[in-house]
Amino acid sequence: MKKPTPVQHHCIPRILAGQDVLGLAQTGSGKTAAFALPILHRLAEDPYGVFALVVTPTRELAYQLAEQFRALGSCLNLRCAVVVGGMDMINQAQTLMRRPHVVIATPGRIKVLMDENPDIPAVFSKTKFLVLDEADRVLDVGFEEELRVVFQCLPKNRQTLLFSATMTSNLQTLLEHSANRAYFYEAYEGLKTVESLNQQYVFIPKNVKDVYLLHILSKMEDMGIRSAIIFVSTCRSCHLLSLLLEELDLEAAALHSFKSQSLRLSALHRFKSGQVPVLIATDVASRGLDIPTVDLVINYDIPRYPSDYVHRVGRTARAGRGGQAVSFVTEKDVDLIHQIEAVIEKQLEKFDCKENEVLADITKVYKAKRVATMKMVDDGFEEKAKARKEQKLKTLAEKGLLQKRSKKRRRGRAAD
Incomplete structure (x- = not known):
């Protein structure tokens, strides 16, 4: 990394200045470093845990983000925890109680841990940064309940950083509500692919x-x-x-x-x-x-x-x-x-x-x-697939999302 990419050049100073940031830029443009570097810079000045919570939509992305944080923060002896579904919840709760510097989580698992363990919310009481990576997906209708729980556990004076490759109606609404307080960086000209x-x-x-x-x-x-x-x-x-x-x-x-x-x-x-x-x-x-x-x-x-x-x-x-x-x-x-x-x-x-x-x-x-x-x-x-589909429909019904999901699909088809 010899010089910052445009999204890094514009967003890093704003984050260091204490502003909330919404950054929209193409895939492969360096968005991860645009939030990881200023978070690590602030952490070096006042190291404690949990300093930052990063919420991302998929498990694979969570592990990749952890790799990148560890590489960029290697000189800080960074303690980074990944909290995703499919792994042992007791071990994850114990890891969180040890207050790692950075927690990278998927919405469903972090919500369950916050809900079911009364000691976990206090772990995030001094968290300085909340990052929503791939924010368009994280703000999707299916994660409303999970995000509500997360927001309630975090301090009001935190910085919120949202990064995405695509603009959606949810992001647009959020931007309109916070336009006076948040810095909006947009290197986004619609859905584009790179020239190379x-x-x-x-x-x-x-x-x-x-x-x-x-x-x-x-x-x-x-x-x-x-x-x-x-x-x-x-x-x-x-x-x-x-x-x-x-x-x-x-x-x-x-x-x-x-x-x-x-x-x-x-x-x-x-x-x-x-x-x-x-x-x-x-x-x-x-x-x-x-x-x-x-x-x-x-x-x-x-x-x-x-x-x-x-x-x-x-x-x-x-x-x-x-x-x-x-x-x-x-x-x-x-x-x-x-x-x-x-x-x-x-x-x-x-x-x-x-x-x-x-x-x-x-x-x-x-x-x-x-x-x-x-x-x-x-x-x-095939049997596994059938059982999984039934479980998924049951979960969506319990969350009252079946109707919302069909409406969203119709909107998506209309938008495309």
Whole structure:
């Protein structure tokens, strides 16, 4: 890091001056350091815990933020704790009672700990900073109750820092309410992708997606690609695709929300450390993850909303580096692609490949797909998926969010 990026240049002095800040900037623009560095600077002057609480929407992002805080604060002997779902709550409560300098949490787990342990709220009674990272997602309707509990446990005189790559109606409302007090930095011109990203498409029938995928992955070395992320729309597709690539002797890690937290961390570690060159993931990996070796993003399934496309392809071509994104487009996806092109104000280029060369492997891929499908039946994935869906609907109903969720989806479709 030789000189600050624009978001760092504008936001760091304001944070050090004690202002609340809302920072909007593209993915890969250095937003994390824009809040981490001033927090660590203030912590060095008056070290105590808990000095800062950072709330982020996904577990993977929480662990990545912790890595970045530890790296930037290594000279301070920084004590940083990650509090997310899927891990032992008793251990997490004990960790919080030891008052680490920085706590990085997902909304659901920190809310449960604050609610169920009467000693935990006092831990945050002197917290100086509250950060909402990926603020558009954290302020989503599903986290209202969680944030209310968090806000009640924090002192009124804290600084609040919100950082996001996309502007939403919730953020706009917040900005209007706090315009006189908060500093607003905007390097945001709508949903944009960076110039160094080469965006392409392949127009294909749905039943040969896997054949084209194998072809592209087998050419990674020739294309000079170190590692690739394949985005799919469902946990089921993610699991099936991982079994298929395994059957085709291609090394890949899979990341989706049906996995336990330890398996999710293990998959991400194997990919980030270069043990496997391919990560298959749902949109749980589309936000914030910064892995410099990712040269290619494949949209195996086209996302429903243009904003999700922008976040997915933002996993490559970060911090001025080049990158490539290839989207598999079927007949049903044409309207979605046109919406994406209209929003990013760019036309995707055709990905060049020889069809006869690609389809030479069709029999091998179809055989492997049949075996992978049988393996998925044997490992009980469908039963797990059904039970999980029932539990999710029950939780949403208990929180009174089923109706809000359907309204939000309709608004999202209208906005896009």
